[in-house]
Amino acid sequence: MAGRTPRTGERTGARTRVGPTGPTAEALDVDALLDDRTVGIIVCCGSGGVGKTTTSAALALRAAERGRRVVVLTIDPARRLAQSMGIEALDNTPRPVDSVDTAAGGSLDAMMLDMKRTFDEVVEAQASPEKAKAILENPFYVTLSSSFAGTQEYMAMEKLGQIRADAQRDGTYDLIVVDTPPSRSALDFLDAPERLSRFLDGRFIKLMLAPAKGPARIVSAGFGLITNALTRILGAQVLRDLQTFVAAIDTVFGGFRQRAMKTYALLQADGTAFLVVASPEPDALREAAYFVERLSEDRMPLAGLVVNRSSPAPQGDLSADEAMAAAERLRAQDPTSLTAGLLRLHADQTRLVERESALRAGFARAHPQVATTLVPALAADVHDLRGLRRIGELLADPAGS
Amino acid sequence: MSDWPRVRLHVVTGKGGTGKSTVSAALALALATRGKNVLLCEVEGRQGIARMFDVDPLPYAERRLTTGLPVGEERPGVVHALHIDAESALLEYLAMYYKLGRAGRALDKVGVVEFATTIAPGVRDVLLTGKVFEAVQRNSRNKGATEYDAVVLDAPPTGRITQFLNVSNELAGLAKVGPVRSQADTMMTLFRSPRTAVHLVTVLEEMPVQETADGIADLHANDLPVGGVVVNLVRPQELTPDQLASTDPAVVAADLKGVGLDPAASLVDGLVAEGREHAERRTLERDQRALVGELGVPTYELPRLARGVDLGALYELAGLLRAQGLA
Numbered sequence: 001m002a003g004r005t006p007r008t009g010e011r012t013g014a015r016t017r018v019g020p021t022g023p024t025a026e027a028l029d030v031d032a033l034l035d036d037r038t039v040g041i042i043v044c045c046g047s048g049g050v051g052k053t054t055t056s057a058a059l060a061l062r063a064a065e066r067g068r069r070v071v072v073l074t075i076d077p078a079r080r081l082a083q084s085m086g087i088e089a090l091d092n093t094p095r096p097v098d099s100v101d102t103a104a105g106g107s108l109d110a111m112m113l114d115m116k117r118t119f120d121e122v123v124e125a126q127a128s129p130e131k132a133k134a135i136l137e138n139p140f141y142v143t144l145s146s147s148f149a150g151t152q153e154y155m156a157m158e159k160l161g162q163i164r165a166d167a168q169r170d171g172t173y174d175l176i177v178v179d180t181p182p183s184r185s186a187l188d189f190l191d192a193p194e195r196l197s198r199f200l201d202g203r204f205i206k207l208m209l210a211p212a213k214g215p216a217r218i219v220s221a222g223f224g225l226i227t228n229a230l231t232r233i234l235g236a237q238v239l240r241d242l243q244t245f246v247a248a249i250d251t252v253f254g255g256f257r258q259r260a261m262k263t264y265a266l267l268q269a270d271g272t273a274f275l276v277v278a279s280p281e282p283d284a285l286r287e288a289a290y291f292v293e294r295l296s297e298d299r300m301p302l303a304g305l306v307v308n309r310s311s312p313a314p315q316g317d318l319s320a321d322e323a324m325a326a327a328e329r330l331r332a333q334d335p336t337s338l339t340a341g342l343l344r345l346h347a348d349q350t351r352l353v354e355r356e357s358a359l360r361a362g363f364a365r366a367h368p369q370v371a372t373t374l375v376p377a378l379a380a381d382v383h384d385l386r387g388l389r390r391i392g393e394l395l396a397d398p399a400g401s
Numbered sequence: 402m403s404d405w406p407r408v409r410l411h412v413v414t415g416k417g418g419t420g421k422s423t424v425s426a427a428l429a430l431a432l433a434t435r436g437k438n439v440l441l442c443e444v445e446g447r448q449g450i451a452r453m454f455d456v457d458p459l460p461y462a463e464r465r466l467t468t469g470l471p472v473g474e475e476r477p478g479v480v481h482a483l484h485i486d487a488e489s490a491l492l493e494y495l496a497m498y499y500k501l502g503r504a505g506r507a508l509d510k511v512g513v514v515e516f517a518t519t520i521a522p523g524v525r526d527v528l529l530t531g532k533v534f535e536a537v538q539r540n541s542r543n544k545g546a547t548e549y550d551a552v553v554l555d556a557p558p559t560g561r562i563t564q565f566l567n568v569s570n571e572l573a574g575l576a577k578v579g580p581v582r583s584q585a586d587t588m589m590t591l592f593r594s595p596r597t598a599v600h601l602v603t604v605l606e607e608m609p610v611q612e613t614a615d616g617i618a619d620l621h622a623n624d625l626p627v628g629g630v631v632v633n634l635v636r637p638q639e640l641t642p643d644q645l646a647s648t649d650p651a652v653v654a655a656d657l658k659g660v661g662l663d664p665a666a667s668l669v670d671g672l673v674a675e676g677r678e679h680a681e682r683r684t685l686e687r688d689q690r691a692l693v694g695e696l697g698v699p700t701y702e703l704p705r706l707a708r709g710v711d712l713g714a715l716y717e718l719a720g721l722l723r724a725q726g727l728a
Contacts, residue, residue, distance in 0.1 A: 048558065049418025078608050204512035279418065282709070283449070312678070315671030318662070329660040338648060339656035341640040342672045345679055348637055351707035379682050381607040 025364040025372035028304035030396040034063040037174065039273050041164070041266070042303070045180045046277035047287035051308040053077045054382050054391060055277050055375075056179035057085065057110070061385060062392030063175055064108035065101045071109040071163060072177040075156060080383035085110045092117045094163070099385055109173070118155040119145040131248060140245040152181040157263040164266065190294060273303035276370075280310050280356035285363050292367050304371035306395065307360060311352045312376045320354070323347040374398045404699050404726040405628060408598045410537045410591065411553045412628075414562040414616065415602030416609045420633045422449040423710050423718065424602045424703070425555035430719035431728030433469025433478035437550040440536050441466065442483045444529045445557060450482045454712065461489035463536075463547060470719045481547060483536070487518035490528040527568045527585050534588045537596075559601060559616040563623050566592050566599070570623075598628030600727070603693065605632060605686040610693060617696055629727055630698055632690070634705040636682060645680035648673050701725045 033039060044056045053074055060072035071094045074087070082088040085097045087110045094109035123141075124132045135141050145151060160178055167173040231239055266272065274295055278288035288305060295302045327343035334340075364372070375394045382391060405411070411428055415421035422443070429441040440463065443450050451458045454466055459482055469477040491514055508514055517524050537552045557565050564570075568585045591597060599620055603613040613630060620627050650673050654664035662668070693700055703721055706714050722728050 047417070049416060079611075204516050281418070282452075284418070314675055316665070316668040318668055322662070326657070326660045326662050330656055333659070337656060338640065338644060339653045339672075341644075342648065342653065342676045344639060345637060346672055346675055348707045349675060352705075355707065355709050379678070379685055383607075 025305070025360070025368070025370060028306070028371035028373040030059070030062075030373055031066070033273060033303055034059065034066055034068065034175075038271060040174060040271035041160070041176045041178065041273070043178045043180065043267065043272065043274045044277050044306075045274060045291060047284050050277050050279045050284050051375075052277045053179050054081065054388070055275070055306055055308065055395070056177050057081065058382075058388045058391035058395060059275075060108060060110070060175075060177040061097075061100065061388045062396065063177070064106040065104060065389075065392075067104035067106040068175040069107045069173050070175045070177060071111065071167070071173045072179070073111055073113060073156065073159060073163065074179045075113050075152070075181045077112060077179075078381070078383065080381075082112060084384045087112045092121075092159075097385075113152075113156055113159055115152045115155045116145045118159050119151060122158060127248075134244070135248045138245045138248065139241055141249070156181060157267075161263055161266060190298065190300075268298070268300055270301065273301055275303050275306055277306045277308060279308050280359055282359060285359055289363060289366060292370055302370065304373065305363070305367075306373055306375060308375045309377040310374040310398075311349065311356055313353050314346055314349045318346065318350075320347040320350040323350065402726065403728055405598050405728075407595050408628070409549075409551055410533070410597045411551060412556045412562070412566065412597065412599040413553065413602060413631075414556045414559050414599060415631075415633075416559050416612045419602045419604050419609055420703075420710075421558070421602040422447075422453065422555050423715070424600075424631050424633060424722075425553050426450065426453050427703075427715050427718035427722055428600075428728055429480045429551075429553040430467075430470045430715060431723040432551045432553065433480045434472045434723070434728075435475050435478065437469065437478035438481065438547060439469065439478060440481045440483055440547075440549045440552045441555070442485055442533055442536070442552065443555045444485045444533075445555070446484075446486060448484065449555065450484065453710070453715065454482070459484035461486055461493075470716060470723060472723070478550070481549070483532075485529050485532045487525045487528045488514050490532045491517055491524075494528065494531065524581070526565050527581065527588070530566065530568055530588060530592075531584065534591055537591060556599075559612050562599065562616060563619045563625060566625055567623050568592075593624050593626065595626060597626050599625055600628040600631055602631045602633050604634045605689040605693070607689065610689045614692070614696060617698065627698055630693055630696060630700045631722075631727065632693060632700055632702045635702050636679065636686065636705055640676070640679075642680040642683045642687070645676040645683070648676050699726070701727045 033042070042056075042059060044052050044059070046052050053076065056072055056074060057077070060070045064070040073094075074082075077085070077087070079088065086095055087097075092111065092114040094111040097108045097110050100106075100108045120136060123135050126132075127135060156178065160176065163173070163176055167176065227239065267274075276288045276291050276295075278284040285307075292302060292305070323343040324347045327340040327347070330337040330340035330343070360372070360374075364370070373395055375391060375398065378387075378390070380387075382388060411432070413421050413425040413428060415424070425443075426441060429439045433439040441450060443459075448458045450466070456464075456466065461484060463481045463483045466480045466482040469480055471477045488509075492509065495508070518528065533552060533554050536549060539546055539548050556562055567589070569582070569589045601613045601616055603609045617627050617630075650669050653672055654669045657664040657668065701722060702725070703718050706717075708714070710718075719728070
């Protein structure tokens with residue numbers, strides 16, 4: 001459809017249709033996306049607190065019950081949702097989810113990403129046992145692997161690459177749904193692999209390695225200046241740790257940049273579809289807009305926008321102002337009037353819905369090519385398969401009930 | 402009047418989407434009364450302050466933002482804003498304490514600044530909190546710098562707040578001695594003192610309330626001072642769930658007719674259905690409010706504003722925070 005890159009739009013030409021001319025986005029056909037066998041990876045991205053994890057899980061469940069063999073890779077699900085999917089034990093391996101309807105021939109596995117463990121596994125796979133041990137114990141490595149902004153993003157991609165390779169070899173899955181980390185900004189997710197690899201390949205690392213590598217050609221006055229400064233601020237021990245770390249990691253991550261490039265290429269490929277998730281709030285939609293622009297700049301295949309937590313439109317065509325005026329008149333007659341209260345609620349709800357639709361219209365005006373689906377706000381949190389199924393239905397058909 | 406008269410540093414955290422930036426801004430306005438100077442800081446690179454107050458993106462420098470909440474006849478104070486980024490903080494720190502003019506720039510060039518602010522354990526957080534610390538600790542000895550009566554920090558989300566403030570602990574694996582370490586220890590003294598309060602913003606939904614409870618337990622376990630819980634985006638409270646559940650469509654229809662509206666079935670049913678839905682959500686909110694009540698800390702409530710949060714709304718929220726005693 002038009003929401004994907006032109007390339008994919010041509011391929012799935014059957015789904016393309018002429019949208020309305022106003023600032024109302026074309027509706028995202030979620031089921032068509034889930035049923036499209038050429039789509040092997042769906043990445044859900046967006047800013048924190050918009051319900052990405054729930055959306056990913058709901059999409060994965062719906063795809064499985066429509067016959068796809070699915071694995072969903074989640075980052076940090078709410079405890080009860082994780083329990084209901086049987087993945088509260090964090091062991092970095094996909095586990096089958098119970099009680100999934102497999103009548104259509106599909107299946108659902110789920111896993112929760114253990115960022116540090118994924119990183120450790122990369123190190124262990126690349127280095128000799130002694131070297132791996134030295135790296136895993138280094139304080140710089142500990143931070144890099146557990147709290148560096150970007151590691152989680154990179155490791156999510158690393159894990160995606162692994163699962164993808166395993167699935168292709170063993171024929172285990174035909175669809176991988178990926179939830180992205182709750183980044184400070186949605187863009188971190190695309191930039192992190194590049195940042196990490198640029199850093200590890202960077203001048204600073206080379207400078208740090210210079211003394212260890214003998215002939216002090218690069219050990220210029222500048223380098224002395226730098227090590228002196230670092231020693232004064234951090235102390236000599238820290239500098240030694242740092243040099244050990246840098247020397248060790250250099251051998252392990254010789255091909256780091258290639259790995260990052262490979263991941264990146266996988267994301268750009270035809271079999272991937274990005275879904276941007278947002279809530280009808282200015283900040284979340286602004287992030288979503290950045291993300292849409294960035295995806296198109298990087299030629300990543302965008303499938304559409306999911307707006308979670310949308311306020312349900314009130315019935316009838318009584319405007320907020322009319323409702324408020326009527327409420328005032330009723331209240332003048334009877335200060336405790338229940339009907340006046342209902343009218344005020346109606347006015348409040350109408351204003352909320354108007355504001356949200358103005359925000360969405362703004363988005364649609366700037367990004368008319370992005371197909372959109374709305375998920376109405378549910379009264380209660382989702383923490384079981386029934387709830388996920390319900391979200392799946394709403395994703396596929398926001399108006400249906 | 403304020404529940405927190407001794408607090409100089411108000412740290413505001415909350416789960417993503419609960420409105421912690423809005424609450425931080427409203428709190429800064431509410432504190433800046435009676436000629437008081439307040440500094441509102443952000444550390445997550447989002448430029449949320451600039452957007453909320455409709456000004457140009459903020460540099461790494463303190464800027465006068467606006468006047469505080471007017472109270473009676475008294476002259477309001479001034480809210481200043483500061484956007485803290487780790488890179489600028491590190492260069493400033495190096496220039497200030499180590500007189501590293503040229504070396505500082507050389508460090509930046511070869512990527513040390515990027516290294517220190519992204520990968521070195523805990524250094525990023527120490528730099529961000531270090532600048533906040535400096536603003537709180539200022540006194541008349543700091544020539545030319547504005548002294549603040551209070552500093553409000555729009556902090557990282559609940560899941561990260563303890564780690565963020567617990568700077569000595571973060572550095573523990575790395576710098577056991579040395580200047581960075583002793584600086585971190587001095588900062589901890591302030592963060593653990595009654596001059597600091599960590600306020601948590603939540604909404605009345607299951608996950609945010611659970612995260613707030615976890616956050617409070619975590620702060621307590623690390624001797625960090627827990628402030629209040631701000632319950633944000635509360636739905637209109639006019640009708641009770643019981644009242645809403647017992648609505649009689651015939652009465653509604655008659656009332657509508659009485660004020661000149663056409664009591665079409667679709668309108669009446671719509672209003673009754675909206676009322677029921679609202680009642681359902683209110684009941685769920687009531688359960689969550691009860692859980693918030695059991696947290697054992699003062700709570701404050703702010704309404705969900707259907708029109709969204711503009712500058713006027715920030716003052717409105719500031720007034721509500723002040724009336725309830727957060728400021």
